[in-house]
Amino acid sequence: MILLLLSSxxxxxxxxxxxxxxxxxxxSLTGSVPGSxxxxxxxxxxxxxxxxxxxxxxxxxxxxxxxxxIFFFFRKKLYQKIPQFSKKDTILIxxxxxxxxxxxxxxxxxxDHFGYYIPTIKWLTEYGLIKGISNLDLxxxxxSVWHIFQAGFSGFSDPFLRxxxxxxxxYTIYIFERKSWVQxxxxxxxxxxxxxxxxxxxxxxxxxxxxxxxxxxxxxxxxLFAYAIFVFSIKPTMMWLPxxxxxxxxxxxxxxxxxxxxxxxxxxxxxxxxxxxFGYPVFPVAIGDFGFTWKPNxxxxxxxxQYAIQKTYDMQYSYEEIQKFSFYDAVRNWFTLEGIKSKIxxxxxxxxxxxxxxAIIKKKKxxxxxxxxxLIKSILVLAFSAQYRFFLDVFFVIAFILFIHxxxxxSLAFFSVSSVLVIGVxxxxxxxxxxxxSFRPGNFMAGLKKEQLYQPSTYHYNQFETFKTGNLKFNxxxxxxxxxxxxxxxxxxxxxxxxxxxxxFPQYIDEKNIKKGLIWKxxxxxxxxxxxxxxxNIKSTDK
Numbered sequence: 268m269i270l271l272l273l274s275s276x277x278x279x280x281x282x283x284x285x286x287x288x289x290x291x292x293x294x295s296l297t298g299s300v301p302g303s304x305x306x307x308x309x310x311x312x313x314x315x316x317x318x319x320x321x322x323x324x325x326x327x328x329x330x331x332x333x334x335x336x337i338f339f340f341f342r343k344k345l346y347q348k349i350p351q352f353s354k355k356d357t358i359l360i361x362x363x364x365x366x367x368x369x370x371x372x373x374x375x376x377x378x379d380h381f382g383y384y385i386p387t388i389k390w391l392t393e394y395g396l397i398k399g400i401s402n403l404d405l406x407x408x409x410x411s412v413w414h415i416f417q418a419g420f421s422g423f424s425d426p427f428l429r430x431x432x433x434x435x436x437x438y439t440i441y442i443f444e445r446k447s448w449v450q451x452x453x454x455x456x457x458x459x460x461x462x463x464x465x466x467x468x469x470x471x472x473x474x475x476x477x478x479x480x481x482x483x484x485x486x487x488x489x490x491l492f493a494y495a496i497f498v499f500s501i502k503p504t505m506m507w508l509p510x511x512x513x514x515x516x517x518x519x520x521x522x523x524x525x526x527x528x529x530x531x532x533x534x535x536x537x538x539x540x541x542x543x544x545f546g547y548p549v550f551p552v553a554i555g556d557f558g559f560t561w562k563p564n565x566x567x568x569x570x571x572x573q574y575a576i577q578k579t580y581d582m583q584y585s586y587e588e589i590q591k592f593s594f595y596d597a598v599r600n601w602f603t604l605e606g607i608k609s610k611i612x613x614x615x616x617x618x619x620x621x622x623x624x625x626a627i628i629k630k631k632k633x634x635x636x637x638x639x640x641x642l643i644k645s646i647l648v649l650a651f652s653a654q655y656r657f658f659l660d661v662f663f664v665i666a667f668i669l670f671i672h673x674x675x676x677x678s679l680a681f682f683s684v685s686s687v688l689v690i691g692v693x694x695x696x697x698x699x700x701x702x703x704x705s706f707r708p709g710n711f712m713a714g715l716k717k718e719q720l721y722q723p724s725t726y727h728y729n730q731f732e733t734f735k736t737g738n739l740k741f742n743x744x745x746x747x748x749x750x751x752x753x754x755x756x757x758x759x760x761x762x763x764x765x766x767x768x769x770x771x772f773p774q775y776i777d778e779k780n781i782k783k784g785l786i787w788k789x790x791x792x793x794x795x796x797x798x799x800x801x802x803x804n805i806k807s808t809d810k
Contacts (some may be wrong), residue, residue, distance in 0.1 A: 268372045270722045274425050275368070275433050281336030281424075283345050293529065294774045296480065296490045300348050301441040305476070307336070308434070309497055312416040313533065316540060319395040328424030333424060350444050359679070361403025362440050363454065367685055371432035371461035374713040374724040381726075382406065382759060384414060388428065388464070391418035398784025401545045402773040403741075404750075404762050405571055408545035408563070412537070412803065413501045417464040431468045432461045438472045447479050449673035453663055455685035457730050458693075462723075470502045471660050475667055477508060481515060482671065488516045488523065494532035500537040503549050504657045507644035514636045521643040524623050524810040539567055551575075552651075561776075566769035567762075581608045601653065607703055611655045615662070619645060622665045637668060652658035728752040732804065736797040737788065738778040742810030743805060749764040756781070759803050767798050 283300055286307030311332065317323050322328070340346070351511045354358065369675040373392045376382070383406045390397060390407065391414065392543025404775050417430045425433075435457055442450045453475070460468040477494050485491065495509040508531070516522060538548040546562025553568050573586045580589060581604050592600065602611055619642065624636035641661055648657045692699045696712035703709065716724055730745040731753040742757045751758035758773070772790055777783040790798060 268720050271368045280340045284336035284339030304437050308594040315419045323395045324418040325392045329422045364436050367435045370458040371429045372719040372723045375463045376711040377463050385751040387414045388418045400787045402787045410544045411466050411549045413466045428464050448675040448678040449670045451678040451682045457687045458689050466502045470498050470505050473498050474508050496530040496533045511640040541610040564771050570765050579653045618665050643712035651676045736792045737774045
């Protein structure tokens with residue numbers, strides 16, 4: 268926790284310094300230090316994304332950025348521009364920041380942290396963006412911009428990967444600066460995402476900031492659209508946000524398509540990045556086939572799609588059973604899943620209905636546009652893979668609009684009670700395991716450790732086996748499904764099984780130069796034997 272505090276002070280200063288420089292070119296979203304920090308996040312994320320095509324985003328990139336950011340912070344005397352709050356608000360901001368740092372110091376428990384976030388960041392820091400990396404492990408094809416941003420600070424200033432906690436502190440300062448008190452109610456829930464570089468936290472906080480700016484009358488469409496596309500590039504299920512800003516530019520503000528240029532540029536970089544790593548413009552959808560040789564095997568994509576459909580029903584039905592559902596069965600079974608997921612699904616649909624009625628009654632153009640944007644997003648999510656994690660942001664947006672005039676006193680009271688509950692769950696997870704057993708992440712919470720008061724808790728495993736098939740020498744975590752602590756190149760056992768099922772296996776384009784990328788290749792008889800030996804070895808180890 269102490270190390271997190273020092274890390275936060277350093278990174279916030281660096282972001283503010285670079286943000287001030289970037290605002291000289293593109294302007295400021297809020298005209299304040301929190302706005303400068305957001306500009307720093309946006310600018311560095313994009314710069315590092317472009318650099319990652321050519322070089323690794325490692326400490327040799329990080330150190331000059333840290334030095335430069337600190338230099339600009341003091342040269343431009345940004346410490347004099349830090350918002351001046353009342354003594355009471357200063358104490359509140361400090362207290363909330365300490366709660367954030369304490370909550371983020373717990374062991375990571377989100378499974379994607381081990382199977383997706385850390386492996387992605389390891390590839391970025393050691394090699395950068397690799398062409399066709401999704402052929403090695405399909406999940407790696409995402410290469411979220413947020414993980415590129417995290418990679419840039421992971422060598423020295425944030426080796427514990429707690430960048431989400433730093434963003435949450437910025438969000439807190441923004442809330443007090445803008446006096447948008449209802450957003451204090453959201454922080455306790457977001458504390459659950461602060462132990463990992465989960466993309467969910469930045470897309471929720473940034474979307475609420477953009478939404479608040481729109482509701483407050485901010486007419487800087489160029490930056491609003493740029494930030495909206497940035498949020499979309501972190502997690503494409505946030506497509507409602509750029510849609511909303513675009514609708515606002517057409518139906519509320521004076522249309523000026525030049526103001527969409529910056530955002531369009533970010534979108535193009537996003538598409539190119541995805542095509543480079545995945546072979547298609549938007550992960551994981553195989554739409555927009557340009558015939559690139561490094562795109563994933565169709566059978567592997569089919570298996571992934573079937574798995575996503577099963578996840579819609581919380582893996583409680585087989586793919587074959589789901590295929591036999593009538594429309595009525597599909598809807599009924601989605602609402603009657605065992606455990607907490609069915610309740611979340613029901614609340615989601617009820618929230619959309621209530622918000623739609625609210626929008627009709629209010630008859631305000633901006634609320635109607637928000638409602639339309641959310642409905643479009645929700646229909647697309649329901650059509651592809653109706654997992655609750657894909658529509659989590661909808662709850663925050665609806666709550667924000669419905670309770671936008673919530674008072675400071677009520678918001679602080681709600682924040683206090685909710686924070687105690689969340690901290691209690693993180694510190695003593697047996698409570699949630701006992702009373703909400705269907706909340707699976709609770710099974711992976713480790714509880715309070717005294718060491719975390721000094722430094723954040725992290726796991727170390729480092730047990731793996733090395734194999735070779737064709738020209739690919741790779742590592743597989745031993746007796747554990749994820750490769751968070753396995754040297755790269757590493758493949759999850761599940762993807763090895765999927766590849767073998769499809770009769771293919773990933774191979775280097777050039778064995779002597781990993782940067783040239785990976786493709787999939789049909790197995791020769793010898794390679795098939797090698798792959799079978801790998802699978803048999805993994806299965807015997809698991810037993």
